[in-house]
Each structure stands twice: as structure tokens, then as C-alpha cells.
Amino acid sequence: MRKVDSADLDQLTLGATLLGTGGGGDPFIAKLMVEQAIQDFGAIDVATLDELDEDDLVATVAVLGAPTVIVEKIPSGPEFTNAVRALAAYLGKEIKAIMPVEVGGMNTLIPLAVATELGVPCVDADGMRRAFPQIEMTAFTLAGLSASPMSLADEKGNKVTFETTSNQVGEKLVRGSAMMLGLANAVSLYPMTVRQAKDAAVWGSMQYCSDLGRLLRAVQHQEDGAWDQLLEFTEGVVAFEGKIIDLDRRTTTGFARGTVTIEDFVDPGRTMRIEIQNELLLAIADGRAVVTPPDLICMLDHETSEPITTETLAYGQRVRVLALPCAPEFKRGNWLDVVGPKAFGYDVDYVSLEG
Amino acid sequence: MRKVDSADLDQLTLGATLLGTGGGGDPFIAKLMVEQAIQDFGAIDVATLDELDEDDLVATVAVLGAPTVIVEKIPSGPEFTNAVRALAAYLGKEIKAIMPVEVGGMNTLIPLAVATELGVPCVDADGMRRAFPQIEMTAFTLAGLSASPMSLADEKGNKVTFETTSNQVGEKLVRGSAMMLGLANAVSLYPMTVRQAKDAAVWGSMQYCSDLGRLLRAVQHQEDGAWDQLLEFTEGVVAFEGKIIDLDRRTTTGFARGTVTIEDFVDPGRTMRIEIQNELLLAIADGRAVVTPPDLICMLDHETSEPITTETLAYGQRVRVLALPCAPEFKRGNWLDVVGPKAFGYDVDYVSLEG
Numbered sequence: 001m002r003k004v005d006s007a008d009l010d011q012l013t014l015g016a017t018l019l020g021t022g023g024g025g026d027p028f029i030a031k032l033m034v035e036q037a038i039q040d041f042g043a044i045d046v047a048t049l050d051e052l053d054e055d056d057l058v059a060t061v062a063v064l065g066a067p068t069v070i071v072e073k074i075p076s077g078p079e080f081t082n083a084v085r086a087l088a089a090y091l092g093k094e095i096k097a098i099m100p101v102e103v104g105g106m107n108t109l110i111p112l113a114v115a116t117e118l119g120v121p122c123v124d125a126d127g128m129r130r131a132f133p134q135i136e137m138t139a140f141t142l143a144g145l146s147a148s149p150m151s152l153a154d155e156k157g158n159k160v161t162f163e164t165t166s167n168q169v170g171e172k173l174v175r176g177s178a179m180m181l182g183l184a185n186a187v188s189l190y191p192m193t194v195r196q197a198k199d200a201a202v203w204g205s206m207q208y209c210s211d212l213g214r215l216l217r218a219v220q221h222q223e224d225g226a227w228d229q230l231l232e233f234t235e236g237v238v239a240f241e242g243k244i245i246d247l248d249r250r251t252t253t254g255f256a257r258g259t260v261t262i263e264d265f266v267d268p269g270r271t272m273r274i275e276i277q278n279e280l281l282l283a284i285a286d287g288r289a290v291v292t293p294p295d296l297i298c299m300l301d302h303e304t305s306e307p308i309t310t311e312t313l314a315y316g317q318r319v320r321v322l323a324l325p326c327a328p329e330f331k332r333g334n335w336l337d338v339v340g341p342k343a344f345g346y347d348v349d350y351v352s353l354e355g
Numbered sequence: 356m357r358k359v360d361s362a363d364l365d366q367l368t369l370g371a372t373l374l375g376t377g378g379g380g381d382p383f384i385a386k387l388m389v390e391q392a393i394q395d396f397g398a399i400d401v402a403t404l405d406e407l408d409e410d411d412l413v414a415t416v417a418v419l420g421a422p423t424v425i426v427e428k429i430p431s432g433p434e435f436t437n438a439v440r441a442l443a444a445y446l447g448k449e450i451k452a453i454m455p456v457e458v459g460g461m462n463t464l465i466p467l468a469v470a471t472e473l474g475v476p477c478v479d480a481d482g483m484r485r486a487f488p489q490i491e492m493t494a495f496t497l498a499g500l501s502a503s504p505m506s507l508a509d510e511k512g513n514k515v516t517f518e519t520t521s522n523q524v525g526e527k528l529v530r531g532s533a534m535m536l537g538l539a540n541a542v543s544l545y546p547m548t549v550r551q552a553k554d555a556a557v558w559g560s561m562q563y564c565s566d567l568g569r570l571l572r573a574v575q576h577q578e579d580g581a582w583d584q585l586l587e588f589t590e591g592v593v594a595f596e597g598k599i600i601d602l603d604r605r606t607t608t609g610f611a612r613g614t615v616t617i618e619d620f621v622d623p624g625r626t627m628r629i630e631i632q633n634e635l636l637l638a639i640a641d642g643r644a645v646v647t648p649p650d651l652i653c654m655l656d657h658e659t660s661e662p663i664t665t666e667t668l669a670y671g672q673r674v675r676v677l678a679l680p681c682a683p684e685f686k687r688g689n690w691l692d693v694v695g696p697k698a699f700g701y702d703v704d705y706v707s708l709e710g
Contacts, residue, residue: 158518161515162515173515
């Protein structure tokens with residue numbers, strides 16, 4: 001096990017912003033929560049799956065809601081431990097470790113704060129190694145694991161525990177309750193043994209996120225060869241570079257949806273259109289799908305290489321679009337039904353970044 | 356304890372239809388469920404609160420949803436016992452008796468079926484002695500009891516358990532989940548000890564309902580003095596007699612809402628307007644509120660004295676409107692806030708039927 005201290009959070013937060021692919025909430029708010037938790041409860045134990053007892057019970061914890069609401073109504077803390085405790089009580093078992101459900105966005109960092117407050121380690125693994133808008137869109141689902149029993153809690157003391165016949169029904173139910181409770185709630189879900197996690201989870205995603213943050217910081221500091229190192233580490237490609245010439249955003253059916261169009265710096269005849277549903281999900285260049293979910297679309301400011309979230313998109317911004325291949329753990333079972341373009345209602349086929 | 360058998364159901368069903376005040380679902384469907392349960396599990400033990408151990412745990416059980424949906428999607432049974440079992444598991448305690456939450460509409464009869472299937476008695480008491488559209492509108496709430504923990508179940512095996520800071524929040528949450536699960540679900544709620552029930556519940560409401568059904572059947576059979584007996588038993592009054600001349604129905608915000616206007620048989624200048632929210636809730640005669648919640652508005656066919664539900668209201672129907680005083684257990688605490696006219700958004704004051 002290694003200790004995570006405040007000094008480690010900068011890289012992790014930057015990496016989490018990139019893996020948030022424009023969504024996933026603002027990791028900076030979550031970073032403040034973790035710093036407070038470290039101050040109150042001490043440095044956080046982060047364990048690999050190998051370091052835990054195979055029979056131990058692990059559960060994920062996350063904030064659930066609309067990023068726009070979460071920014072205004074910062075999660076205060078007790079609802080997260082309440083959600084985990086409600087789930088443990090429902091199961092009648094002790095939860096021995098906390099795991100992120102997504103490493104990407106603010107849900108990368110929140111589990112660290114919750115783990116130290118509960119006095120258990122945080123597992124260096126997750127279910128996505130990116131952010132996705134719905135709870136069933138995980139490598140866990142694809143490995144046949146149930147998201148439920150799962151518990152939702154708000155800051156006032158309301159608690160709801162779900163036991164559902166599918167993770168899709170679970171998503172509908174938990175989101176319905178979250179809408180009633182203000183759309184910025186804590187959820188603890190996917191209880192599983194370490195043995196199950198070993199098969200189902202994306203291993204080492206916290207370390208991956210931290211490494212990614214370190215490499216991106218080097219890019220921002222214009223260190224020699226940093227770009228190449230970032231692309232090599234992620235096996236990513238620069239998919240487009242240009243200026244935002246059109247932006248359409250709307251909030252419908254509980255999601256922030258929109259479309260952003262980018263024009264090539266050199267050739268104004270070349271454009272890329274990116275479809276948004278909380279995250280940047282689908283990139284169409286010159287009428288052809290070029291980056292499709294579950295692969296990642298990351299947008300950076302062209303000058304500063306700061307990741308751009310969908311909330312801060314603006315007309316005239318000069319951007320660089322990175323395409324990163326998804327965690328290989330996604331590519332099993334009926335993965336295209338769960339995390340492919342059609343799962344988001346896009347009538348296009350998955351396009352591999354490998355060509 | 357007395358035994359309730361199929362032969363007792365006719366009176367109880369008729370009484371429940373009257374106490375449904377036009378809503379509460381169709382008790383005839385629930386009667387079929389009870390007949391099946393009696394066939395499968397035997398006659399039902401009905402106990403008064405005095406006959407049970409004061410420390411025993413009692414819980415209510417009901418169908419929750421829209422009457423219009425429930426008629427099309429008849430509850431099949433296992434979801435009710437599933438809801439009770441989920442609640443018992445959450446509490447970590449055995450539920451020793453089942454109680455109706457409302458005696459009025461189909462939720463009068465469903466607890467009988469559930470009780471015999473679970474092998475426990477059904478309590479002759481409830482929280483309303485009428486039907487109301489929302490779960491917090493009970494004498495239990497007014498006695499300071501919590502509706503939660505409460506468990507919702509559907510026929511597919513989905514279960515949701517709520518622990519809420521108020522019965523109003525509980526209503527919002529449970530209805531939100533029921534909307535996701537098809538609006539015809541089983542709910543088990545208001546777990547309480549017999550000791551608490553003795554203070555909070557309306558005693559003998561099943562017997563009251565059965566007696567009411569017997570008296571109404573006598574009216575229908577045109578027995579001598581039957582009308583007077585019915586009015587004496589209920590302390591009710593005939594509030595209006597006439598013909599339906601206007602009917603406006605709409606389904607909004609999860610409720611069946613509407614307005615029905617009745618014209619006096621003799622004097623066409625005299626009209627009564629009744630406002631509907633699932634139930635018949637507010638009667639305005641000649642511009643003045645004359646029957647207000649929680650008092651009961653019961654509409655009968657003028658010729659046959661069959662209770663008319665809001666679904667079967669029709670232009671030109673000849674009707675008699677009965678006004679019955681509510682159970683006295685409603686009149687405590689902040690009762691007007693919870694079950695008075697303003698709780699339904701009507702800007703009128705409560706009008707006592709005695710005045």
C-alpha cells in the first residue's frame with residue numbers, strides 16, 4: 001500500500017480532468033474535499049487489488065447528479081459515509097475498502113476522501129478509467145456484476161437503498177430519486193468481493209490517472225518531448241486542431257447535451273463536430289465518425305494545454321482534440337450495447353482508433 | 356380475533372368503494388385477489404389492536420400508483436409480500452401483523468390477502484378510514500409517526516427501501532420510484548409497534564367499512580329505513596341531488612384531476628361543483644365551500660345507490676352526493692396542514708359538517 005498525501009493531488013486532479021472528457025464534474029472541488037479529509041483523518045492508504053484479502057467486500061462511492069448543480073451545491077461530506085454505511089447495513093457486512101466507480105472527473109477524488117474518513121484503504125482500480133454519464137456504463141456491468149444493492153444519500157439524512165433486476169433499471173431508479181433529492185447526492189454501489197474486482201475492474205487506474213496528470217503538466221511546462229511521451233503513454237492521437245465556430249448547448253432529460261463545431265486552423269473547409277452528453281462522446285470529422293465511445297475525446301486549450309470542460313466551452317476558443325483508446329476491460333461481453341455509440345443513441349458504428 | 360372469509364367480502368368491498376370517495380382504485384379487483392388468497396392460504400385472521408402484544412411490530416401494505424394504471428396492470432401478488440419482507444429485512448425485525456394504511460378503495464382489501472399469505476393477522480385499524488392520494492395524509496403522520504423505513508417492490512423483483520427525514524419527502528421519493536417502475540407497485544410502510552398503533556391509528560375501521568357496506572346494500576335493496584340508518588351510522592348528510600351537467604378531467608403531475616358540476620333536479624339555478632384529485636375532495640355549492648377535506652364526499656347513482664368512481668363519471672348521470680364527517684383521529688396536531696383543503700392547494704378554509 002502507498003500513502004496519498006496532499007502533494008500527490010495536483011497530478012491526480014489534472015489527470016482526472018483530462019479523463020473526464022469534458023464532463024464528470026469539476027475535480028478541483030473534489031480536490032478541496034480530499035485536502036480537508038487528509039487534514040482531518042490523515043494521509044490515504046491506496047492499495048492495489050493484490051494487496052487485499054480476496055474475500056473482503058469492496059464498494060464504490062460517487063457523487064451522482066448534474067455537474068451544473070454539483071458546482072453550486074458542493075457535497076459536504078457526511079452523505080458519502082452515510083451512503084456507504086447504509087449499503088453496509090443493508091448487506092449486513094462490513095465494507096473493507098472503497099473504490100472509485102469512474103477515474104475521470106470528480107469521482108476520481110471523492111473515494112479518497114471517503115476512504116480516509118471511514119479508515120479503510122482506497123483501491124487503485126475502477127470501472128471505467130474515464131467518466132461516463134450513467135451508472136451501468138462500466139466494465140463491472142460487462143463482467144456481469146450488479147450495481148445493486150446500492151444506496152443513495154443526501155446531506156439532510158435521507159437514504160434510499162435499491163435492489164434491482166438490472167443495472168439499467170438501477171440507473172433509472174437512482175437518477176429518479178436523485179432528481180427528487182436535489183441532483184447532487186452520494187451513491188455507494190457495486191458491492192463486490194476483491195476476488196470479483198480482480199476479474200472485473202480496470203486495474204491501476206488511479207496510478208494511470210496520476211501519471212497522465214504528470215505528463216500533461218510537463219506538456220503545459222513545455223518540457224522537451226513531453227507531447228510525444230503523453231501520446232506514447234496513452235497510445236493516443238491528435239484528432240483535430242482548430243477554432244470553435246459553433247456551439248449549441250441544451251439541458252434535456254437530466255443531461256447537459258450539446259454540439260460543438262471546430263474549424264481547422266489551416267483549411268476552413270475541414271471541420272470536426274463533437275456531440276456532448278455530459279461528456280464529449282462522439283467526434284465527426286468531415287462527415288465521418290472518427291472517435292466513438294467508449295474511446296475518449298479530450299479537448300485541450302491550444303496554447304496552455306489546460307483540459308476544457310463542456311461548461312467552459314466558448315465560441316472562438318482555439319483547441320486541440322486528443323483521442324485516447326478506452327481501457328481494454330471495456331471490450332468484453334456485449335460492450336457495444338452498453339458503452340458503444342448506440343448506447344447513447346448515435347446511429348454510427350464503433351470506429352477503432354487503431355485504424 | 357375473527358375470521359374473514361369470502362362471504363364477508365361483499366359488504367367490505369361495497370363499503371370500501373364508498374369510503375374511496377370516488378378514488379382509491381377499484382376494490383373489485385382487490386376482492387378477486389383476496390378470494391384467491393383465501394383459496395390458497397385459508398380464511399384471514401382479523402385482530403383488534405387489543406388482541407395483539409403491545410411490543411409486536413405492525414406494518415401497513417398498499418398498492419401505490421395511478422388508479423388508471425392499476426386497473427390495466429392488476430397487481431399479481433408476490434410484490435406485496437416482497438415489499439413486506441424487504442421492510443422486515445431492513446428493520447432486522449419480524450413483522451407480526453399487517454394493517455391497511457387506508458380503509459377506502461382497493462387498499463382496504465389488499466392487506467387481507469397479504470396477511471393470510473404471510474400467515475399473520477390483519478389489524479382492524481388504519482390511518483385514514485377513507486382514501487387519500489398521498490402517503491403522508493394519515494392519522495399516523497399527525498401522531499408523529501414516520502412512514503419510513505418503507506419498501507417499494509414491483510412484480511419483476513425490483514425493490515427500493517427509503518429512510519426519509521419526513522413523510523412528505525417520503526411521498527415524493529416513493530412516487531418518483533413508482534413512476535419509474537410502472538405506477539402500480541406494492542409498498543410497505545409505517546412500521547410501528549402495536550403500542551404506537553393504539554395511540555395513532557383509527558380503530559375498528561375494517562368493521563366500520565363492513566357495517567357501512569351492509570347498510571348501503573340495504574339501501575340498494577330499498578329496505579325500510581335503510582337511508583336513515585346509513586345517515587345515522589355515518590353521521591352523514593345528503594349534500595346535493597342532481598344531474599351532472601359538466602365534466603372536465605385531466606391527468607397532470609401524476610394525479611387524475613378534474614371538476615364535475617351537478618345541477619339541482621328541481622332548481623336549475625342551484626349547482627354543486629366538486630374538485631377531483633384522484634378522490635372527490637372539495638364540494639362548492641352555489642359558490643360556497645360546503646364539504647372540505649378531510650371530510651368525505653361520496654357520490655351515488657341516484658337510482659341504484661351504487662357508488663360512482665371518478666373514472667365512471669359521465670355527463671347526464673343522476674347522482675346523490677353524501678357528505679360524511681372524517682374519522683375524529685384526523686383532528687389532531689397540524690391536521691389542516693396535512694389533510695385540510697390547503698394541503699391540496701385549495702384556497703378555502705375547512706368547513707365543519709356540524710356547523
